[in-house]
Amino acid sequence: MANRRWALIAGLWVLFACTAVAQPVILEFAYPVGVAGPLASVIDNLCREFNKQHPDIQVIPVFAGGYADVMSRVKLGIAAGQPPDIFISTTPTTLELIELGAIIPLDEYIAAEGGEAWLRDFVPAFLENARVEGHIWYIPWQHSTLIFYWNKDAFREAGLDPERPPQTWDEVIEYAQKLTIRRPDGTVERWGIEIPVEGWPFDALCAQAGQRYIGKPYEVFLNTEAAIDALTFLNDLVNKYKVMPSYRLYGDSANDFVAGKAAMMYNSTGSLAFVRDNAKFAWGTAFLPARKVRGAPTGGGGFYISANISKAKQDAAWKFITWMVEPERTAFWSRQSGYLPVRFSAYNLPEMQEYYAKYPQALTAFKQLEVAFAEAMWYQRFQIFDIINNALEQCLAYNLDPAKVLAEAQQKAEAVLAPYKPGK
Numbered sequence: 001m002a003n004r005r006w007a008l009i010a011g012l013w014v015l016f017a018c019t020a021v022a023q024p025v026i027l028e029f030a031y032p033v034g035v036a037g038p039l040a041s042v043i044d045n046l047c048r049e050f051n052k053q054h055p056d057i058q059v060i061p062v063f064a065g066g067y068a069d070v071m072s073r074v075k076l077g078i079a080a081g082q083p084p085d086i087f088i089s090t091t092p093t094t095l096e097l098i099e100l101g102a103i104i105p106l107d108e109y110i111a112a113e114g115g116e117a118w119l120r121d122f123v124p125a126f127l128e129n130a131r132v133e134g135h136i137w138y139i140p141w142q143h144s145t146l147i148f149y150w151n152k153d154a155f156r157e158a159g160l161d162p163e164r165p166p167q168t169w170d171e172v173i174e175y176a177q178k179l180t181i182r183r184p185d186g187t188v189e190r191w192g193i194e195i196p197v198e199g200w201p202f203d204a205l206c207a208q209a210g211q212r213y214i215g216k217p218y219e220v221f222l223n224t225e226a227a228i229d230a231l232t233f234l235n236d237l238v239n240k241y242k243v244m245p246s247y248r249l250y251g252d253s254a255n256d257f258v259a260g261k262a263a264m265m266y267n268s269t270g271s272l273a274f275v276r277d278n279a280k281f282a283w284g285t286a287f288l289p290a291r292k293v294r295g296a297p298t299g300g301g302g303f304y305i306s307a308n309i310s311k312a313k314q315d316a317a318w319k320f321i322t323w324m325v326e327p328e329r330t331a332f333w334s335r336q337s338g339y340l341p342v343r344f345s346a347y348n349l350p351e352m353q354e355y356y357a358k359y360p361q362a363l364t365a366f367k368q369l370e371v372a373f374a375e376a377m378w379y380q381r382f383q384i385f386d387i388i389n390n391a392l393e394q395c396l397a398y399n400l401d402p403a404k405v406l407a408e409a410q411q412k413a414e415a416v417l418a419p420y421k422p423g424k
Helices: 002-019 039-053 067-080 090-100 107-113 124-132 153-159 169-180 199-208 225-238 250-258 269-278 313-324 327-337 350-358 361-373 381-398 400-422
Strands: 025-032 057-065 087-090 139-151 188-190 264-266 283-286 296-305
Touching: 002 269, 025 039, 025 067, 025 313, 039 057, 039 313, 039 327, 057 067, 057 313, 067 087, 067 090, 087 090, 087 107, 087 313, 090 296, 090 381, 124 139, 124 296, 139 153, 139 199, 139 269, 139 361, 153 169, 153 250, 169 225, 169 264, 199 225, 199 296, 199 381, 225 381, 225 400, 250 264, 250 269, 264 269, 269 327, 269 361, 283 361, 296 313, 296 361, 313 327, 327 350, 350 361, 381 400
Parallel strands: 025 057, 025 087
Antiparallel strands: 087 296, 139 264, 139 283, 139 296
16 A cells, blocks of 8 residues: 555656746846936836747846946856846947956857858948957847937028038038027027037047047057047037037937937937937938048947856847847837847838838938948957046036147056057
C-alpha cells in the first residue's frame, strides 16, 4: 500500500512538472525620457503589448530621466551587480560602454537575422557609431536630426513670406529682428529665434561654417575659424541683436514655440509630435539654414544589451529588440514621437505615406538625411560635452569673446582626451 501511495505521489509530481507554466524571464528596460512629449506612456504601452504576445518574457520599463541618467544607472547597476538588462543610451556612449565592459557585441544575433542583408534596411547614419572594433554594439531605435521650425502666422504678421523660411545665417538674423516683439518696458513678448545652447546644435553650426569640432574619437577642434564663426553667430543673436534668450534647451524651446513665445527654433525631430499636438497656429519645418554649406548631425539612442546578465536574459532581450524594430513598430513609434523610422522599409508602409501626406513637416528630417552626419563620438563623451556646453553658456550669458572661450575649452578637452591618443 505504501509503495502504491508513493508511486502515486511521484506520478503527480511528474504530471505537475510537465504541465506547470515556466516562470517568465523578467527584463528591466531602462529608457531615457528627455524630450518634450508623452514618450513614457508610448514605451509603456509597447512593453505591455510585447509582454502580452510573449508570456515567457516580461519587460519592465524603468524611466530613468535623460541619457546621462541612464548611464549613471548602468554604472551603478554594474557596481551593485544588478545592471539593467536592456537600455537605451545615446549612441556616442558606445566607446565608454565598451570600456566599462557593460555591453555585448550583437554580431551573432544579427547573423541569425540575416547579417548584413538585415542591417541594410537600417539608415546607415544611425549605425555609424555602432561599428567599433569590427563589431556591432547597438540596434538603432530613436533617432533624430535637428530641423528648423517656424510659425507661419508670425511670419505673416511680420510681413515675411510664411512659406519661405530663412535659408542662411544672415537671413536668420534678418528674420529674427522682424519677428521679435518687445513691450514698452523692454521685456520680450516673443523671441525671434531659439537655438538650444548645447553641443549638438553647435556641431551643426560648426559643420555649416566649414569644419566639425570632432575628428577621431580622441580629437577635438574647438579653436578653429569655423567654431569661432559658429559661436559668434550665437553670441550676436543673444547679445548684439537681442533676438534670442541666452539659454534654452530642447523642451524649453518647444514649449516657447507652441506658446507663441518664439517664432523660429532649431530643435530635434523628437519634439515634432509635441509641436504637432499643441501648436494652435500654422507652422512648418525646413532644413537648417546654411553658412558655407548645409549640414546637420543625427542623434538619438539605440538598444544595448548588458554584458553582466545571464545568457537566457540576453536571448530574451534580443527577442524584445527585434520585435521593437520591426518596420510596422518603428513606423508607429515615429508617428507617436516624431523620431525618424530607423528602417527604410518603414517609410514605404501605407500608414507612413498617409501620415506624411497629412503632416508633411515630418518628412523634412528624412529628406535632410542627404546632408546629415553621425553624432560626435568621443572617449569620455559626457565630460567633453560638459566642457563645450559650459563654454557656450558662459559666452552667451556674459557676452565673452568667442575665440578666447573656445581656446580655453580646447585646452580642457585636450587634457581629457590625452590618455586616449595613440602612443599614450
